[in-house]
Amino acid sequence: MSTRPGTRPPSSVAPQPSPVSAPPDETRADAMACRAVGLTRTYGTGSTAVRALDGVSVDFPRGTFTAVMGPSGSGKSTLLHCLAGLDTPDAGRVLLGDTDLTGLSDRQLTEVRRDRIGFVFQSFNLLPTLTAEQNILLPLDLAGRRRDDAEFDAIVAELGLGDRLGHRPAELSGGQQQRVAVARALIGRPALIVADEPTGALDTRTGQTLLAFLRSAVRESGRTVVMVTHDPVAASFADRVVLLTDGRVSGTLDDPTPDAVLDALQLRAPVTR
Numbered sequence: 001m002s003t004r005p006g007t008r009p010p011s012s013v014a015p016q017p018s019p020v021s022a023p024p025d026e027t028r029a030d031a032m033a034c035r036a037v038g039l040t041r042t043y044g045t046g047s048t049a050v051r052a053l054d055g056v057s058v059d060f061p062r063g064t065f066t067a068v069m070g071p072s073g074s075g076k077s078t079l080l081h082c083l084a085g086l087d088t089p090d091a092g093r094v095l096l097g098d099t100d101l102t103g104l105s106d107r108q109l110t111e112v113r114r115d116r117i118g119f120v121f122q123s124f125n126l127l128p129t130l131t132a133e134q135n136i137l138l139p140l141d142l143a144g145r146r147r148d149d150a151e152f153d154a155i156v157a158e159l160g161l162g163d164r165l166g167h168r169p170a171e172l173s174g175g176q177q178q179r180v181a182v183a184r185a186l187i188g189r190p191a192l193i194v195a196d197e198p199t200g201a202l203d204t205r206t207g208q209t210l211l212a213f214l215r216s217a218v219r220e221s222g223r224t225v226v227m228v229t230h231d232p233v234a235a236s237f238a239d240r241v242v243l244l245t246d247g248r249v250s251g252t253l254d255d256p257t258p259d260a261v262l263d264a265l266q267l268r269a270p271v272t273r
């Protein structure tokens with residue numbers, strides 16, 4: 001994190017330990033839904049090369065909600081995409097449970113994304129010709145898996161989608177569409193749920209309802225969520241904030257409050273006397 005002249009990073013921001021280069025031990029790997037180990041990702045070559053990630057190591061324990069924050073261009077989306085097998089690092093490893101994504105073929109990666117990762121994007125990414133129910137069940141259909149009626153009913157009830165299941169996305173509000181997307185991300189109990197600005201297109205109240213749901217999915221059902229956000233209030237729903245600066249982890253913040261996040265990002269307007 002860059003420090004303005006005359007200021008110091010807040011003491012509550014834990015400094016980043018040195019990058020992990022040793023292989024994970026088995027006990028630790030078992031407690032981790034996902035691990036990034038020494039990730040480097042460079043776009044372009046020569047004088048136009050941009051190092052989006054520069055040796056990022058971070059663990060995502062099972063049953064935790066992590067927000068990834070940092071200035072524009074700090075590498076948040078690149079990290080999320082590498083964790084989710086949507087982008088391939090130049091160096092380092094991504095471990096999903098005990099599966100090393102960096103060693104997989106394109107076909108294997110497609111299967112991992114389909115079967116073991118749930119996705120929530122700012123723009124919902126629902127299929128317009130499918131009903132809400134068909135959208136929710138899409139990952140299972142693609143994988144040829146049967147739906148678990150009890151799980152489906154519980155997710156639909158918790159997200160309040162029971163009377164919307166036969167509607168297509170165009171017939172749903174933005175908040176309802178995003179709840180369908182969250183239901184789709186949760187169905188089949190993926191090892192990891194990645195969310196990229198999930199509330200970016202929602203009004204404040206709808207967004208906070210969705211974040212509260214994600215938090216309870218973590219606390220009550222042991223899901224693991226990694227969310228990129230610019231919003232300190234959204235980040236305060238997480239258990240922990242990982243701060244990125246210039247492609248590196250510059251700190252972490254446990255049990256973040258919006259004020260602590262603002263301080264950590266040094267976004268708070270200076271007090272004038």
Ligand SMILES: Nc1ncnc2c1ncn2[C@@H]1O[C@H](COP(=O)(O)OP(=O)(O)OP(=O)(O)O)[C@@H](O)[C@H]1O
Binds near residue numbers: 074076
């Ligand atoms: N496909 C790409 N080709 C070239 N450069 C890229 C590509 N994707 C990302 N970058 C560059 O890598 C750096 C990190 O980008 P990234 O999108 O991960 O940042 P971010 O923190 O998510 O930014 P924002 O908050 O603006 O979304 C930026 O300098 C960006 O311009």
